[in-house]
Amino acid sequence: MKNRRMRLMAIFAAGVLSVTSMGGIVTAHAEETLSVPAEEAGAGAVQMDGKDAQAAEDGSVAASEGLIAGSFKPSEIAQPAQDTYEYPFLGMKLGISKDLKEQMEKKNISMFTDERWNDNADAVTYATASWCTLTDEQKDAEVDKMGTGYDDWLKSLSRVGVIGMYDEESQKDLDTITGCTEHKELGTSSDGKYKYYLSTNKDADADLLKDVEGIEVTLTEMTPFQNLSAFDQPQDTSDSTEATEGTNVGKFETTGVDGKTYTQDIFSKYDLTMVNIFTTWCSPCVNEIPDLEKLYQEMKDKGVGVVGVTRDTVGSGGKQDEEAVKKAQVIQKKTKASYPFLIPDSGMMNGRLDGISAFPETFFVDKNGNIVGETYSGSHSLDEWKEIVEKELENVTEGK
Known part of the structure; x- marks a missing residue:
């Protein structure tokens, strides 16, 4: 699980919690809460507002935000600098130049992955790998594990370029998804359901932009999804x-x-x-x-x-x-x-x-x-x- 981002998606209609786990950090979006007294649960355990958990009419008991307590630095979960990245579920392999790898090692540019799944949690609607520059404030920022803090932080970053795979509906919203305005089609997935794009920000640093544009993208046969992250290994x-x-x-x-x-x-x-x-x-x-x-x-x-x-x-x-x-x-x-x-x-x-x-x-x-x-x-x-x-x-x- 170390140094990988894993979106554990499931069907809300079926009662499965939608969560994101990144390098051992888990974030979640839960609608219901249960509170537990700190003195009873112990430090770091489930928190309660001084009253016992009450079962609902259907006999259910909800979990509290205390179950996912605390915050983390999202800048620390950037993808490690590597020569290549292979994503079998996406049918995509990325070859990174020596210059870009060095820039990633120096933290002049960082790589983050993101993905969204359909309502049935059996396929992604899009999956992206983004190369971004971070301000000092963004590098030091901490966000709550519970809620939309990580997603909001990720959207705030300045994109240099994004390589992604998108279904037909997502292709209509490339500007918003990628934070870029220039899009170059790279090909079609082996199952014909997705298109790949290189998206770039024309106002980004010229040298960094050149490095990202130079990423070698190889499209391969897609491995059937296993309800894991699109960026995980089968x-x-x-x-x-x-x-x-x-x-x-x-x-x-x-x-x-x-x-x-x-x-x-x-x-x-x-x-x-x-x-x-x-x-x-x-x-x-x-x-x-x-x-x-x-x-x-x-x-x-x-x-x-x-x-x-x-x-x-x-x-x-x-x-x-x-x-x-x-x-x-x-x-x-x-x-x-x-x-x-x-x-x-x-x-x-x-x-x-x-x-x-x-x-x-x-x-x-x-x-x-x-x-x-x-x-x-x-x-x-x-x-x-x-x-x-x-x-x-x-x-x-x-x-x-």
Whole structure:
């Protein structure tokens, strides 16, 4: 995750939080909030306005801005200076000249990426790599992780040039998207749905402009999107997000946020276990936990278990995030969830927890640890989950 910008987009209609994670910095736009007392949650944990979290009429509990607290310097997440940049999802490879690389290393010009996704979160509408000059004020600026601070800061930068891929609708708005007025078409994507452009600012420094105009752009076959950032690298999903029957979570030993030890035997108690992967900063994730608890209480006697996996309690380097653990403890207490919230094990459940970019995500496991059925993105109502679980339970038990 280091030195890369990852836009984790999902469908609001399906209850998935839209977030941006850049070099380990996560920003989010959440509409609902839940407050938690600082003295109860501890320093840096979920904040409350001196009153307990209240469940809405539908049983949901919202997450607070405190789940994504603090600010960061967006200038520090500029892309590193490299000779080449390869973006398989965009079908594009960029070759950087020695002069431009040196200017990037000196911070005379910085490179930032940006992308927007369609409403179904299955394709980008546009994706851009921008080379910008920054004032001292912009270099030192800090923005909140919560809200539109990063996007506003990015729009304020002075563009030298932008190389991007745009769908048909976005092509009508190149001036606004790029902050430039000169646009040169570079080609069409392999699927025919996008066009590539080099956009430039004629008022930019002449030498820097020449360096950006000299970027070698090679168009290649596009790799099908995997619900990752358009600027990320493709991942092998054979044992993770595709979750086909026969894939197993493997043997593991980990702890829950309650401090108890858990192994793969947690699945042996039930014919079918729902594994709900969530993060402490995702309000739709937190919203549905009371419904998942109701589901568990209603269906455990039918052979259905529920396990939560708090994905952000382990960082990209495999180190446990104690602050996230404290937040998860507060969430478990406030939502009255009796099922376990697991901290990911070192093997990430045989790799199943790797590569997930939209939360919550839910999959199902049989009593032998085999991943069965379908994977479900986004939160759902209690009635929707009941219908899904009944279907998956019937499929897993009909062969018994």
